[in-house]
Amino acid sequence: MSKKQDETYREYRDRVVDPISGSFCGAKWYNATVWLNNGTTASCHHPPAHKIIDVDAGETFEDLKKNPSMIHNTTYKKLVRKQMLIGERPKECEYCWKIEDLGPEKVSDRVFKSVIYSDEELEECRDVYAETEDVDLKTLEIAFDANCNFACSYCNASFSTTWQKDIRQNGAYQNLHSDGARAFQQDGGWTKQFRKNESNPYTDAFWDWWPKLSQSLQQLRITGGEAAMSPDYWKLCDWWKENGQDLDMKFAVNSNMGHKGKTMEKFIETSHYFKDFIVYSSCEAVGKQAEYIRDGLEWDYWKHATDRLLQEGNVKEFHVMMTINSLCLYSITDFMDYCNLLKRKYGHMFGVYSVNILRFPSFQSPGTLPEHLRHERADHIEKWLNENRDSGIMHDMEIDGVDRLIDYLRSVEEPHRYTSSIESRHKDFKSFYKQYDERREKDFKYAFPELAEWYDSLPYEESIPITQLYDGDSSKQTIERRELEKRAESDEWKNQKSNPGSREYVEKKYNIMDLSVMEIDELRKIYKQVSVEHLNADWEKSDLIEEILREQEK
Numbered sequence: 279m280s281k282k283q284d285e286t287y288r289e290y291r292d293r294v295v296d297p298i299s300g301s302f303c304g305a306k307w308y309n310a311t312v313w314l315n316n317g318t319t320a321s322c323h324h325p326p327a328h329k330i331i332d333v334d335a336g337e338t339f340e341d342l343k344k345n346p347s348m349i350h351n352t353t354y355k356k357l358v359r360k361q362m363l364i365g366e367r368p369k370e371c372e373y374c375w376k377i378e379d380l381g382p383e384k385v386s387d388r389v390f391k392s393v394i395y396s397d398e399e400l401e402e403c404r405d406v407y408a409e410t411e412d413v414d415l416k417t418l419e420i421a422f423d424a425n426c427n428f429a430c431s432y433c434n435a436s437f438s439t440t441w442q443k444d445i446r447q448n449g450a451y452q453n454l455h456s457d458g459a460r461a462f463q464q465d466g467g468w469t470k471q472f473r474k475n476e477s478n479p480y481t482d483a484f485w486d487w488w489p490k491l492s493q494s495l496q497q498l499r500i501t502g503g504e505a506a507m508s509p510d511y512w513k514l515c516d517w518w519k520e521n522g523q524d525l526d527m528k529f530a531v532n533s534n535m536g537h538k539g540k541t542m543e544k545f546i547e548t549s550h551y552f553k554d555f556i557v558y559s560s561c562e563a564v565g566k567q568a569e570y571i572r573d574g575l576e577w578d579y580w581k582h583a584t585d586r587l588l589q590e591g592n593v594k595e596f597h598v599m600m601t602i603n604s605l606c607l608y609s610i611t612d613f614m615d616y617c618n619l620l621k622r623k624y625g626h627m628f629g630v631y632s633v634n635i636l637r638f639p640s641f642q643s644p645g646t647l648p649e650h651l652r653h654e655r656a657d658h659i660e661k662w663l664n665e666n667r668d669s670g671i672m673h674d675m676e677i678d679g680v681d682r683l684i685d686y687l688r689s690v691e692e693p694h695r696y697t698s699s700i701e702s703r704h705k706d707f708k709s710f711y712k713q714y715d716e717r718r719e720k721d722f723k724y725a726f727p728e729l730a731e732w733y734d735s736l737p738y739e740e741s742i743p744i745t746q747l748y749d750g751d752s753s754k755q756t757i758e759r760r761e762l763e764k765r766a767e768s769d770e771w772k773n774q775k776s777n778p779g780s781r782e783y784v785e786k787k788y789n790i791m792d793l794s795v796m797e798i799d800e801l802r803k804i805y806k807q808v809s810v811e812h813l814n815a816d817w818e819k820s821d822l823i824e825e826i827l828r829e830q831e832k
């Protein structure tokens with residue numbers, strides 16, 4: 279970490295990060311989350327994932343074969359790097375801008391995600407790599423598949439096979455209308471692009487890149503689904519046993535700590551293959567509230583498994599990612615007490631928690647609670663923080679995270695840019711948890727008596743049943759990507775190097791003869807490529823042709 283002792287994160291930001299640019303973030307160059315099963319990536323947990331191969335822009339799997347580092351150095355990401363270097367705020371990073379707009383003293387994740395690299399490494403982003411060069415990753419989070427034994431309320435079928443089973447057996451969640459609703463009306467089918475015995479070109483690219491990548495990585499983190507349910511996770515453990523002894527790399531794994539029997543034994547045993555084995559788990563509440571939010575979790579077993587792992591395994595750090603939703607606020611301080619207890623029992627790096635405020639789906643976000651409940655919770659958490667802040671047990675990052683949560687509860691009502699109205703979020707809150715209770719044999723009011731009165735007061739409305747599932751591929755929302763490509767073209771940004779599939783920002787122009795022989799679906803696809811304006815579903819073929827020709831002339 280390049281922050282000086284006694285330097286605050288704000289001082290560090292002003293000394294190192296902001297002089298590169300006021301919107302710079304080291305994660306855009308050195309960090310990636312990659313989902314190999316569906317071929318998407320993002321720079322951290324906050325921006326929406328985008329496709330590694332942009333088929334619509336002419337990229338192919340051959341490009342990936344020639345340059346497996348495209349898993350990280352995508353054409354789109356290089357454009358976003360350019361935006362950061364010229365001090366523009368990329369739209370996809372709105373999570374950080376929302377925090378920063380609360381005031382100059384507020385430190386967003388772009389600082390926490392930059393501080394892990396040296397000052398020189400960060401300056402190289404501007405001086406060596408800029409937006410044109412491929413960068414070797416230093417920190418990587420990667421999912422091989424979506425196999426998972428849990429089906430948490432804020433997750434969905436794109437990331438959990440147990441969620442997939444729920445949707446396949448019971449169909450889409452009904453009566454949901456706010457943003458994010460469709461996450462519960464798809465069965466994750468889009469993530470299974472390759473058959474069981476068919477090779478996945480993204481996974482092949484990872485293993486092709488791995489010999490080089492293993493030399494540059496400072497930290498690798500395996501996620502899922504549940505990493506311990508993935509065959510590729512165990513393949514990697516075996517590789518490490520044979521080849522990894524001299525590697526100077528931290529190895530981290532995301533685990534829900536819900537695996538039992540032989541899997542648990544193996545998990546503990548393989549931790550001894552690594553010099554630095556770090557575990558990230560997830561939770562944000564305790565007891566029946568935790569079990570309600572994270573379906574599959576058994577609170578007592580979770581604590582037992584954590585103790586076993588920390589006592590018998592070779593674990594260097596144990597972190598917990600908290601996903602702050604509206605329900606966890608009623609036992610979050612008990613949970614943080616538990617984490618602080620782990621620190622006292624096992625050491626300062628055990629039970630370290632990160633505060634991640636849920637934005638999607640917005641009806642589950644803390645911003646959906648009525649103002650008086652949010653303020654009451656903010657007061658409660660602030661009181662807890664005041665009692666613990668100077669105990670010496672909390673990390674600065676934890677204190678900052680809890681501080682930000684308190685501010686957020688008091689001032690932010692709209693979790694993200696496309697948030698639906700509060701009325702529709704309230705309706706969806708009621709509809710979702712009513713169905714969640716029925717499908718998962720749970721009882722909202724038993725788990726959250728504090729919210730029972732408000733829950734009863736929420737409106738419930740039935741709407742036309744959804745009988746067909748939606749395509750859950752959220753990376754298809756490429757408006758920002760296309761906007762940025764147009765911008766790059768009009769401002770004549772330097773062409774990126776090295777990606778065989780990179781385009782020269784010369785967009786194909788269609789003439790009336792090309793367009794008139796096309797089917798309407800193809801015309802709609804082209805319209806979305808050439809225009810950032812809304813596509814009118816009622817347009818006839820002739821309207822679409824006219825619109826496309828007009829857009830091309832803009």
Ligand code: SF4
Nearest residue numbers: 303322324371374388
């Ligand atoms: S969302 Fe924030 S932390 Fe993530 S890549 Fe963007 S600026 Fe960095």
